[in-house]
Amino acid sequence: MTTSSTRFGVIGTGRITRRLVADLQSTDGAVVTAIASRSRERARWYGDQYGIDAAVEGYAELLKRDDVDAVYISLPPSMHAEWAIAAANHGKHVLCEKPLTVSVAQTRQVDLACQAAGVRWLDATGWLHHDRTDAFATWLGEGRFGKIGHVSAAVSFYQPFQSGDHRLDASLGGGCILDLGWYAGGLVRFAMGRMPAWVLADEVILDGVSQRLTAMMGFDDGATATISCGYDTATRKWFEVAGTESSLICDDFTRPWADRPARYWIHDAAGTVKSESFDGHQERNMIKRLISDEPLLRYQQQAIDTQAIVEAVQASIKAGGTKFVLSTMTD
Numbered sequence: 001m002t003t004s005s006t007r008f009g010v011i012g013t014g015r016i017t018r019r020l021v022a023d024l025q026s027t028d029g030a031v032v033t034a035i036a037s038r039s040r041e042r043a044r045w046y047g048d049q050y051g052i053d054a055a056v057e058g059y060a061e062l063l064k065r066d067d068v069d070a071v072y073i074s075l076p077p078s079m080h081a082e083w084a085i086a087a088a089n090h091g092k093h094v095l096c097e098k099p100l101t102v103s104v105a106q107t108r109q110v111d112l113a114c115q116a117a118g119v120r121w122l123d124a125t126g127w128l129h130h131d132r133t134d135a136f137a138t139w140l141g142e143g144r145f146g147k148i149g150h151v152s153a154a155v156s157f158y159q160p161f162q163s164g165d166h167r168l169d170a171s172l173g174g175g176c177i178l179d180l181g182w183y184a185g186g187l188v189r190f191a192m193g194r195m196p197a198w199v200l201a202d203e204v205i206l207d208g209v210s211q212r213l214t215a216m217m218g219f220d221d222g223a224t225a226t227i228s229c230g231y232d233t234a235t236r237k238w239f240e241v242a243g244t245e246s247s248l249i250c251d252d253f254t255r256p257w258a259d260r261p262a263r264y265w266i267h268d269a270a271g272t273v274k275s276e277s278f279d280g281h282q283e284r285n286m287i288k289r290l291i292s293d294e295p296l297l298r299y300q301q302q303a304i305d306t307q308a309i310v311e312a313v314q315a316s317i318k319a320g321g322t323k324f325v326l327s328t329m330t331d
């Protein structure tokens with residue numbers, strides 16, 4: 001991308017912003033030069049807290065700045081596409097929080113806008129960038145599991161939300177399907193290396209948004225997958241890959257538990273259990289990747305496909321919990 005430090009402008013001052021600003025500031029080759037909020041006071045407060053020089057009122061103002069090469073967007077999901085596209089149109093590289101957008105059509109528009117502007121983009125799905133995930137990808141590539149027959153993933157946490165949380169507002173892209181289904185559906189796509197042929201899903205709605213999601217998926221070769229997500233059970237972030245030769249279990253794939261190294265357990269057909277653990281910092285890896293010259297296509301395709309899986313889940317639910325065949329998807 002550049003030989004000197006990449007200067008990030010941050011759009012939004014929410015909960016996740018705190019962590020990502022610290023990650024940006026502690027990544028070699030990245031600096032944070034500006035932060036924008038709807039409110040000048042909040043931007044100023046935030047800038048003072050985190051040592052960011054420019055505090056800007058209004059997201060559009062930040063995009064006009066010459067001291068910003070790339071943006072980190074941490075807004076509610078329904079606003080991601082608008083600001084990612086605007087950033088691209090101003091020639092800024094884009095790191096956008098997950099879910100990338102709220103539809104496949106919007107995601108394609110983001111991708112096209114970035115391509116047209118010649119800027120790089122990634123969604124901020126940190127687990128994809130952990131050293132552990134690189135090892136998992138190698139094992140998948142080597143066929144270490146034999147033929148994969150089933151993948152399952154579960155991501156949940158127990159509310160309460162703070163009042164006004166975007167997760168409880170459908171118009172802001174709230175609900176657990178986009179929020180947590182993004183992780184579980186993305187994991188299935190990553191482990192299988194291809195898209196499911198069909199998806200069958202159901203949800204529990206409370207306060208106007210999905211509180212719980214259960215979905216089954218099928219692949220052309222007969223393999224299956226299940227995902228379970230929700231705001232009504234305590235924290236889960238596990239997945240299992242079951243193959244003819246071995247299975248792999250990971251109990252913290254979205255983010256390693258705070259006090260433990262990232263790990264996996266592999267069980268082979270003879271009943272041997274092997275555990276492996278990994279160092280590394282997924283967000284710093286992600287940021288380094290964005291500001292490098294490394295091709296990003298496989299991460300971008302993963303995001304586009306994840307968005308399509310989430311949309312297929314929504315389509316199945318809309319059709320009364322019947323099988324949605326992905327080849328009928330129009331976008």
Ligand SMILES: NC(=O)C1=CN([C@@H]2O[C@H](COP(=O)(O)OP(=O)(O)OC[C@H]3O[C@@H](n4cnc5c(N)ncnc54)[C@H](OP(=O)(O)O)[C@@H]3O)[C@@H](O)[C@H]2O)C=CC1
Nearest residue numbers: 012013014015016017037038074075076077097098099124
């Ligand atoms: N990668 C990860 O591990 C995580 C990712 N996320 C993702 O990050 C994004 C933001 O989540 P989170 O930080 O929890 O969100 P918050 O609700 O805490 O913050 C969102 C920010 O967006 C701005 N905003 C603009 N318009 C609105 C609006 N109408 N309602 C609410 N906020 C608005 C606000 O900043 P201001 O008023 O200053 O303009 C607000 O602080 C989501 O897409 C979420 O899925 C969240 C947590 C973890």
Ligand SMILES: O=C1CO[C@H](CO)[C@@H](O)[C@@H]1O
Nearest residue numbers: 098156157167179180254
């Ligand atoms: O991405 C995220 C990380 O996980 C949280 C749950 O623990 C989500 O709500 C959040 O949006």
